[in-house]
Amino acid sequence: MIPRIRTICLYALVLPMLYCTSLWAAPTIKADLNGAGATFPAPLYQHWIKQFAATSPGFTISYAEVGSGEGIKRFLAETVDFGASDTAMNDTEAAQARHGVQFIPATAGIVVLAYNLPNVDKPLRLSRKVYVDIFLGNIRKWDDARIAALNPEIKLPDLNITTVVRADSSGTTWTFTNHLQAISPRWKDAGFMAAKKIDWPGNSMSVNYNEGVANRILHSWGAIGYVEYGVASRAGLPMAILENKDGHYVPPSVESGMAALANNAPQLPTNLRLFIPDPAGAGAYPISSYSWLLLHQRYPNPQQGERIKKFVDWCLKEGQKYAVQLGYTPLPQAVSAKAVQALDQVR
Amino acid sequence: MAEHTSLQRSQSISKPPSAGDIFTNNAFRALTLAFTWGIVLLLAYILFRIGGKAIPAVKEYGFSLLTGTTWDVNNRTFGILPEIWGTLYSSMLALLLGGFFGVTIAIFLTQNFLPRTLETILRSIIELLAAIPSVVYGLWGIFVLIPLIRPLADFLNAHFSWIPFFSTSLSGPGMFPAALVLSIMILPTVAAISQDAFRAIPRKTVEAAFGMGTTRWEAILRVMLPTAAGGIFGALVLGLGRALGETMALAMLVGNSNQISLSVFAPANTLAALLALNFPEAGDTEIAVLMFAACVLLLITLLVNMLGALIINRTGMKR
Numbered sequence: 001m002i003p004r005i006r007t008i009c010l011y012a013l014v015l016p017m018l019y020c021t022s023l024w025a026a027p028t029i030k031a032d033l034n035g036a037g038a039t040f041p042a043p044l045y046q047h048w049i050k051q052f053a054a055t056s057p058g059f060t061i062s063y064a065e066v067g068s069g070e071g072i073k074r075f076l077a078e079t080v081d082f083g084a085s086d087t088a089m090n091d092t093e094a095a096q097a098r099h100g101v102q103f104i105p106a107t108a109g110i111v112v113l114a115y116n117l118p119n120v121d122k123p124l125r126l127s128r129k130v131y132v133d134i135f136l137g138n139i140r141k142w143d144d145a146r147i148a149a150l151n152p153e154i155k156l157p158d159l160n161i162t163t164v165v166r167a168d169s170s171g172t173t174w175t176f177t178n179h180l181q182a183i184s185p186r187w188k189d190a191g192f193m194a195a196k197k198i199d200w201p202g203n204s205m206s207v208n209y210n211e212g213v214a215n216r217i218l219h220s221w222g223a224i225g226y227v228e229y230g231v232a233s234r235a236g237l238p239m240a241i242l243e244n245k246d247g248h249y250v251p252p253s254v255e256s257g258m259a260a261l262a263n264n265a266p267q268l269p270t271n272l273r274l275f276i277p278d279p280a281g282a283g284a285y286p287i288s289s290y291s292w293l294l295l296h297q298r299y300p301n302p303q304q305g306e307r308i309k310k311f312v313d314w315c316l317k318e319g320q321k322y323a324v325q326l327g328y329t330p331l332p333q334a335v336s337a338k339a340v341q342a343l344d345q346v347r
Numbered sequence: 348m349a350e351h352t353s354l355q356r357s358q359s360i361s362k363p364p365s366a367g368d369i370f371t372n373n374a375f376r377a378l379t380l381a382f383t384w385g386i387v388l389l390l391a392y393i394l395f396r397i398g399g400k401a402i403p404a405v406k407e408y409g410f411s412l413l414t415g416t417t418w419d420v421n422n423r424t425f426g427i428l429p430e431i432w433g434t435l436y437s438s439m440l441a442l443l444l445g446g447f448f449g450v451t452i453a454i455f456l457t458q459n460f461l462p463r464t465l466e467t468i469l470r471s472i473i474e475l476l477a478a479i480p481s482v483v484y485g486l487w488g489i490f491v492l493i494p495l496i497r498p499l500a501d502f503l504n505a506h507f508s509w510i511p512f513f514s515t516s517l518s519g520p521g522m523f524p525a526a527l528v529l530s531i532m533i534l535p536t537v538a539a540i541s542q543d544a545f546r547a548i549p550r551k552t553v554e555a556a557f558g559m560g561t562t563r564w565e566a567i568l569r570v571m572l573p574t575a576a577g578g579i580f581g582a583l584v585l586g587l588g589r590a591l592g593e594t595m596a597l598a599m600l601v602g603n604s605n606q607i608s609l610s611v612f613a614p615a616n617t618l619a620a621l622l623a624l625n626f627p628e629a630g631d632t633e634i635a636v637l638m639f640a641a642c643v644l645l646l647i648t649l650l651v652n653m654l655g656a657l658i659i660n661r662t663g664m665k666r
Contacts, residue, residue: 202606219520223518
């Protein structure tokens, strides 16, 4: 009897430990050039690294998908050669970079509201007022009159709305909340701001990473969450058609994302940090964002500097054509030209 | 002939312990004593370190940590009440289900309902449940259990939504699937210790009961169950202790939602899941708060386990 209980206790103790340690352990594969950061553009970056390696540059590159917040942290700690972030960096963070920081907009993308409603096969339409209220927890049922009024031809189910949000410090969250803040005073009135991490009100489930959110929506009926477009379309999730600044209802697509960028490209500032919380234009998709690579202005090791310039230059020119097939928005000509100029300044 | 030689040999063995024997004995005693104290010290050290790291949080937020319901990194307000609630709620639900089935299984396997060999086979299978890794339970919960219980949950929500426990619809991950999986995870613990409790009842007691003309069920319910009650209660408390600390399966199934809801279909959060989810990229203040949460979890589990051990000892079920 005693050994039996002892075995059970041993299993009970040891197994969870094993699985927890695998949670913490970060992969430590060292390439010649190491980067870390945003998960939002990660599928594209990984694809770039593979394609770039085919041009036999003579060095290897790795990119760890750890979220924008952690990417900035590692870039500032100089444990990586380049960072990546959907929010670039704020000025206090930028001031901490010992070798200076150069933001390079590398790609852009759109954040979609993906949902899981059983037996609903027509795409859902959501107005600016309604999706703010959904994420504020003010609309709690799918058959709420405010949603039904926008979607007369859909029979909405009697389900509770469960919002799926990011648990980790995330650039996608920042892009989305920056947008919510721009379109509705109610977001600020409720005590929220644009941030990488939010204590979401209402019936919300928090999950790590873009892929995690997509997965959670896939398994949860009545769920709606904000995800990067490519991730959502690969997961096969339906996405809501959203009302934009001009009052048009725009479905998420590469074209509507390009429209959002093109209309606002002339406003690009010299530090290349342009946020478009609420893009203007009839066909512009409302939730769009650039995603930046974070480079040091001066690399202590000149060889690393040369390598990173070679890679990023390739990304800005050759790399852009891979963006569309993965669901990202290629940079407008005006933006990529300025990015290449800025890259020249990196030593 | 053989008896004769063995007798002679046994006489020749009888001699005072050699210096080597005495040394081995003393060394073994010293070693085990050192290890025993080492374990006690280790526990004290863990408490000391985690507690030490939690002190900044206690200084800054004080009692509001236990009563607050927000986890807002931007405004630096933290509270772990929803997680404490979720931990206790999920464990209690699991105990209700797992406890009932665990004790029932113990009765089934000890009261001669089955042939001996079948009993042994079934017992091993139930114990095998303890060997299944937590993540596997989590994945099984997501891909098998949730779709399976959806019709039941929808029915309950549709017809009994006036009962607060069924007031929301089941989305997917939530309290109910989490508690179900937890109850399966604590089942082997509860079943094994309850079986021991039943086996510890002297044969005479049953015979006396039968002798007085009781039926089998009367004997089980009126005599066996009350006699084994102490051990069973201890089993339940140890099961509860196991349920409180479970991490991986819950992090996957409970939904990680920072809210307090009576509805069993709503997503919730537990202390262990909070730790697993937030540790990897927590800032300094957040780490202090997480350490505090770890202390709270440690204390709850410690209290529950001590209570269980005490009950088992008190009722004289020597293990």
